[in-house]
Structures are given as C-alpha cells and as structure tokens.
Amino acid sequence: MRLLLIEDDRMIGDGLRQALRLEGHAVDWVYDAQAAAATLASERFDGVLLDVGLPKGSGLDVLRGLRARGDATPVIVITARDALEDRVAGLDAGADDYLVKPFELEELNARLRAVMRRHTGRAAPQLEHEGVTLDPATRQVTLDGQPVLLSAREFALLEALMQRPGAMLSRAQLEDRLYGWGEEVESNAVTVYIHQLRKKLGADFIQNMRGVGYFLGKRTR
Numbered sequence: 001m002r003l004l005l006i007e008d009d010r011m012i013g014d015g016l017r018q019a020l021r022l023e024g025h026a027v028d029w030v031y032d033a034q035a036a037a038a039t040l041a042s043e044r045f046d047g048v049l050l051d052v053g054l055p056k057g058s059g060l061d062v063l064r065g066l067r068a069r070g071d072a073t074p075v076i077v078i079t080a081r082d083a084l085e086d087r088v089a090g091l092d093a094g095a096d097d098y099l100v101k102p103f104e105l106e107e108l109n110a111r112l113r114a115v116m117r118r119h120t121g122r123a124a125p126q127l128e129h130e131g132v133t134l135d136p137a138t139r140q141v142t143l144d145g146q147p148v149l150l151s152a153r154e155f156a157l158l159e160a161l162m163q164r165p166g167a168m169l170s171r172a173q174l175e176d177r178l179y180g181w182g183e184e185v186e187s188n189a190v191t192v193y194i195h196q197l198r199k200k201l202g203a204d205f206i207q208n209m210r211g212v213g214y215f216l217g218k219r220t221r
C-alpha cells in the first residue's frame, strides 16, 4: 500500500515509517497540518495515518477538509492516551478507525488491513483471482492451493492488482506502491517485478496494455 504518515514526533514517525516499510508499504511522511493538507490535495494514497496534535493546524481539520472534498481515502487517527474527546472527534470528522498511543505495530497492521477490507467492500480477508489467493495478514500467496514465494516488492505489486481486479493500473501507480518519497526509483523496476510475477503465477495472469497499464487476466489452465 502507499501510505501517508502525518506525525510531528520524529522518533515515533521514524519508527513507524521503518516498520511499515518492512511490511512492504511505500510510506511518505509529513510533519505538520499544512503540509498534510497540501499533500492530500495533490496526491493519492491507499491509506493515511493521522496524528491529531500537529503544528500549523489541527489533524482533525485536515481530515474534515479531505472528507469535505468527497475523498474517501481510509484514515486511521492516532491519539494520545485517554484522549476520549479526540477519539470521538476523530470518528465524527470522518476517520475510519483510531489507535491510542502507544500501540503495537501488530495492531496497526491489523487495523490497516481491516480498514482496507471495508474500503474495498470485501468481507473476506483473503484476495482471490483465477486460482491465485493472497492473504494480506499472513502475506501468503498460493497458486492452485500451492504456496508461492514472493519478495516484498513482488507482493506489494500483486496486492495492488488484486485489490481491484478488473482495474487497470498505470506504471506510475504501481511505482507509487513500491517507493516512498526520497527512495530511488529504478527505471525498469515495475517491468522486472511483473516479469517475476508472471514466471511464478503464469504468463497470462498479469496482462499489459502497452503504454496504458497492467491488469489481471484469465489464466490458461
């Protein structure tokens, strides 16, 4: 997933970003409400982690601005311990869920998965297409019931495609899934990872429309 982290505490933010990157997410990080509003107005994310107490404005106003534009990007609000008012205000301002500091990374990951599930209208935790299953929680992928080993970046690309079967994703959208700001984008990375995925899942599983993008196809079995 491509995530925006909005957090002014450098220690917490740094730890979160590192941990989320290890999970295979592309993470962009801004430190204040102004930068958050500007970034959300110009770029698309799969999910947002929003600290409520921010410099240069309020996290809740950032959230209200997002929802006022009709933007339904999933948002998890991060609040201080015992701040009941913040939690209630966050949900009322349009947050999909909240976490109270300090929290375990495992819980954050589980909540991210649940929020994404609701956002994409899925009831089942697993993604499935043409005999390929992907479990975002265990990060296991199977092909006709047999486990398939994927690298973190192969997994991230496959997850992006399987979250919206039928949708066409451009190379730029897929690159966004692989890299956060400040990370060097290897020019042929998407081509290389798609090639690896096709080798592992069958040549027809991921189709390409030249110059437009990639989408899931039917497997010849």
Ligand code: CA
Residues within 6 Å of the ligand: 007, 008, 009, 051, 052, 053, 054
């Ligand atoms: Ca803060």
